[in-house]
Amino acid sequence: MTRLIALGLLVAGIMTAPVGAPSAWAVEVERITSPGGIEAWLVRDASTPITALEFSFRDAGGASDPKDMAGLSNMASSLLDEGAGDLDSQAFQGRLEDHAIRLSFNAGLETMRGSLKTLNRHRDEAIRLLRLALTRPRFDADALVRIRRQIEVGLIRKQTDPDTRASRIWRRAMFVDHPNARPVSGTVKSIGAIKADDLRRFATTRLTKDTLIVGAVGDISAKDLAAMLDAVFGDLPATAPDTIRRGDSIPVAKPRTRGDVFVSEMDIPQSVVLFGQSGLQRNDPDYYAAYIMNYILGGGGFASRLYTEVREKRGLVYSVYSYLNPMKKGPLVSGGFATRNGQVAEALSVVRTEWAKMRATGVTDDELRRAKQFLNGAFPLRLSSTSAIARMLVGMQYSNLGIEYLDKRAAFINKVGLADIDRVAKRLLDPDKLTVVIVGQPIKIKSTAQTPNIDG
Amino acid sequence: MAKVAWIGLGVMGYPMAGYVSKAGHAVTVYNRTASKASKWAKKFGGKTAKTPKDAAKNAIDGVERGMITQLDKLIADGVTDMEVQKAINRLQASAIYARDSYRTPARILGGALAIGLSVEDVEAWPERIGAVTTADVNKAVDAIFKDRRSITTLLLPKRKSK
Numbered sequence: 001m002t003r004l005i006a007l008g009l010l011v012a013g014i015m016t017a018p019v020g021a022p023s024a025w026a027v028e029v030e031r032i033t034s035p036g037g038i039e040a041w042l043v044r045d046a047s048t049p050i051t052a053l054e055f056s057f058r059d060a061g062g063a064s065d066p067k068d069m070a071g072l073s074n075m076a077s078s079l080l081d082e083g084a085g086d087l088d089s090q091a092f093q094g095r096l097e098d099h100a101i102r103l104s105f106n107a108g109l110e111t112m113r114g115s116l117k118t119l120n121r122h123r124d125e126a127i128r129l130l131r132l133a134l135t136r137p138r139f140d141a142d143a144l145v146r147i148r149r150q151i152e153v154g155l156i157r158k159q160t161d162p163d164t165r166a167s168r169i170w171r172r173a174m175f176v177d178h179p180n181a182r183p184v185s186g187t188v189k190s191i192g193a194i195k196a197d198d199l200r201r202f203a204t205t206r207l208t209k210d211t212l213i214v215g216a217v218g219d220i221s222a223k224d225l226a227a228m229l230d231a232v233f234g235d236l237p238a239t240a241p242d243t244i245r246r247g248d249s250i251p252v253a254k255p256r257t258r259g260d261v262f263v264s265e266m267d268i269p270q271s272v273v274l275f276g277q278s279g280l281q282r283n284d285p286d287y288y289a290a291y292i293m294n295y296i297l298g299g300g301g302f303a304s305r306l307y308t309e310v311r312e313k314r315g316l317v318y319s320v321y322s323y324l325n326p327m328k329k330g331p332l333v334s335g336g337f338a339t340r341n342g343q344v345a346e347a348l349s350v351v352r353t354e355w356a357k358m359r360a361t362g363v364t365d366d367e368l369r370r371a372k373q374f375l376n377g378a379f380p381l382r383l384s385s386t387s388a389i390a391r392m393l394v395g396m397q398y399s400n401l402g403i404e405y406l407d408k409r410a411a412f413i414n415k416v417g418l419a420d421i422d423r424v425a426k427r428l429l430d431p432d433k434l435t436v437v438i439v440g441q442p443i444k445i446k447s448t449a450q451t452p453n454i455d456g
Numbered sequence: 457m458a459k460v461a462w463i464g465l466g467v468m469g470y471p472m473a474g475y476v477s478k479a480g481h482a483v484t485v486y487n488r489t490a491s492k493a494s495k496w497a498k499k500f501g502g503k504t505a506k507t508p509k510d511a512a513k514n515a516i517d518g519v520e521r522g523m524i525t526q527l528d529k530l531i532a533d534g535v536t537d538m539e540v541q542k543a544i545n546r547l548q549a550s551a552i553y554a555r556d557s558y559r560t561p562a563r564i565l566g567g568a569l570a571i572g573l574s575v576e577d578v579e580a581w582p583e584r585i586g587a588v589t590t591a592d593v594n595k596a597v598d599a600i601f602k603d604r605r606s607i608t609t610l611l612l613p614k615r616k617s618k
Contacts, residue, residue: 048555098542100549117556119549149475156468385557 029393029403032222034229040214041393041403042225045386051123051218052386053116053130053228056394058211059240060112060202062184063250063329068193071186075151075194076202077105077112082143084132089143092129101126103133109184110328111398112206117387120219127231135235137203139196148191155188165264165454166272166336166439172452173262173435174276178253180330210239215393217386253330254278257433262451264439271344271440275351276334277433280424282326282399288412289420290324290333290428295371296363297354298322298335303370305358309350310337316347326399333428344442352431359429362422376410459518460484461511462502463613465492474500486511508613520608527601534594544585551582 030042065072081096081103083089096103099122106113114134118126158164168183175181185191212233216225257277280290298306298321310320322335339347363371383389396405438445458481462473465487473496477483483502487493493504505511554560568578 048552050552050556052556098545100546100553102553117553119552153468153472156471159467384559387556 029406030222031403032216032225032229034226034234036230036234038209038212038214038229038233040216040225040229041397042215042220042222043217043389043393044220044222045217045389046219048386049120049219050386051116051118051120051126051216051220051228052390053214053216053232054113054387054390054394055115055212055214055233056111056113056398057207058111058213058398060206060211061108061110062182062186063109063179064206065179065182065186068190069186069198070182070190071151071184072194072198072202073112073206074107074185075147075191076137076199077107078147078151079139079143079199080105080114080133080137080203082147083138083140084129085136085138087132088138088140092132095125095129099125101129103130105133107184109180109182113391113394115387115391123220123228127228131232131235134203134207134232137199139199141196144196144199148194151185151191152188155185155191159455162266162268162270162272162439165266166274166437168454169262169264169439169452170274170276170334170435170437172454173260173437174255174257174332175253175330176256176452178330179250180253180327204237205240208237208240209233212236213394213397215390215397217390217393250329252328255330255332255435257430257435259432259434260449261436261438261445261447262449263442263445263447264437264451265441266439268440269340270338271341271438271442272336272338273344273348273436273438273442274334274336275348275434275436276322276332277428277430277435279324279326279331279333279428281328281331282401286420286424286427287326289416289424292368292371292375292413292416293358293363293421293425293428294322294324294333295375296367297358299324300371300374303374305354306335306351309354310347314346314350316343316350320347320351341441342443344438344440345444348436348445352434355429355431355434358425359431362418362425365418368416368418368421372413372416375413379409458482458522459515461505461508461513461515462486463508463511464488465496470496473502477502484511484515507615512610512612516608516610530597531601534597535590537590540588540590540593544588547585548582551585 028043030044032040032042034040060073062070062073081092083092087095095101100119101122102115102117103126104115106115114130116126116130171181171183186194214229214233216228220228255278280287284290296303296305298304301307301321304321306320306322310316311318317337317339320335320337322333325332325334335351337347337351383392392406396402402408437451460473460476460481460483462469462476462483462485465473465485469487470492473483473485477500483500484505485493485496485502486505486508487496490504490506496502497504554564565575565578568574
């Protein structure tokens with residue numbers, strides 16, 4: 001069956017018409033404002049008769065959940081398409097299915113995202129269903145109970161997953177009581193307390209026009225998109241009441257990086273290790289220098305220094321990596337690996353050595369050249385579908401990258417010189433301040449401070 | 457109501473089996489430590505089994521019977537025009553969505569060419585799907601299901617050696 005379907009998934013035209021995705025980044029991004037004042041960025045791509053709409057609400061992520069209601073945003077995002085208006089869950093899902101409309105919502109730490117993709121011939125139905133989901137979600141009791149159980153089961157299962165435990169301890173270790181430490185999916189206890197009224201309040205106060213960001217890609221005219229924007233989002237409240245704590249009121253955290261090691265005992269043969277320290281914001285003037293530095297240090301898969309030293313030369317791990325996490329309220333540069341309990345100390349010491357080496361001597365001309373070549377060359381591969389491009393348009397708006405970002409990105413990267421990398425490495429990387437979290441039974445490593453309790 | 461066998465009442469299984477039971481299904485539980493199974497049965501009102509196999513037997517038979525009932529219904533009544541039309545719509549839509557990617561078309565064409573099909577075969581697929589009638593589908597139902605050449609495989613926990 002699978003083969004039969006796969007064979008046929010191609011219609012006449014694909015061989016002659018350019019596929020929209022690879023060429024789209026070279027084309028113009030248009031700024032569209034609807035009669036009702038809703039803005040969207042659009043890339044027109046007439047090669048396929050579909051429309052992809054991606055959107056995000058700036059302050060609707062898990063970090064802005066009320067303290068005693070962690071997981072509210074995540075639960076709401078799971079329930080928005082479980083019945084709305086006159087349609088109960090089954091009727092709503094049935095309509096999506098019958099019209100081959102793809103709709104999903106997803107809560108992150110900072111934002112709540114939505115994603116819609118439809119054939120143009122079913123666009124009116126897609127608009128209607130999305131408007132209902134956003135403005136008249138039902139939060140019926142049976143759907144609520146079912147989704148809560150689903151999330152609960154996931155949470156319980158993850159209690160014994162070392163990777164999940166490590167990342168939760170890691171965020172608590174770095175952010176302590178700051179909202180960034182809050183688990184986006186909540187806890188069994190916190191989601192058990194969430195009621196339909198809380199979800200309704202979420203929908204009516206956190207999904208507001210002033211926090212909305214929209215990106216659209218596909219075979220749709222500016223005029224049709226403008227009408228679509230008003231039809232979908234026009235009925236949302238303009239802003240939240242003053243009583244609602246907004247995401248932008250969350251202070252920027254000072255991650256706790258004092259060189260502490262936190263061990264959480266778990267009876268497993270391999271330890272999971274996470275490490276890192278403060279990073280920089282997406283709009284920091286040194287962001288691109290840091291981006292390239294990280295690629296060379298631990299971002300570039302087989303090509304990175306960490307990979308070469310820890311895996312290729314010493315065979316200590318299967319994978320080791322580092323990455324920039326430019327969270328608005330507490331950016332980090334972090335990394336991780338997993339290894340036998342007896343090898344944790346050695347692997348960590350290699351990581352620290354590489355951290356120190358990058359800080360002391362930066363990168364070579366050749367490393368810089370190859371990193372630029374990869375980062376510029378690989379970028380178009382990320383624009384792999386209309387939805388992926390639309391998500392990029394949302395990200396560009398969220399991080400204030402400017403409407404010409406797709407054209408300017410290569411220049412930002414090419415401009416970075418050896419001295420820039422030196423500067424940013426000295427600023428960010430300090431092996432003595434690395435915070436380390438280890439879940440497992442590492443040999444000869446002890447906690448230097450009380451490991452945060454995530455089971456309370 | 458369904459018959460459900462639940463094997464393992466750990467930190468996850470205990471409450472989950474409880475939810476299933478509370479939702480009105482007939483749950484038979486097995487747990488290595490039998491006292492925990494009894495405790496569960498007392499709390500949620502289900503049955504206990506001495507081995508995983510005993511627990512599963514009942515439930516799997518039930519699932520199989522349910523499946524056969526549906527198959528009988530399918531063979532006797534056939535599919536409806538509405539069901540066929542909806543399936544055609546979804547398959548044709550998936551053909552359009554497949555073009556919205558630069559990997560999928562390459563994969564599909566490569567797969568087709570590798571087994572001796574032509575580009576034309578691939579391109580004509582949505583049209584050929586559109587031409588399928590309810591009678592065609594029902595003929596296929598007969599061809600595939602009527603002789604009941606089905607095999608059921610159960611994967612059960614290894615029995616402890618004495």
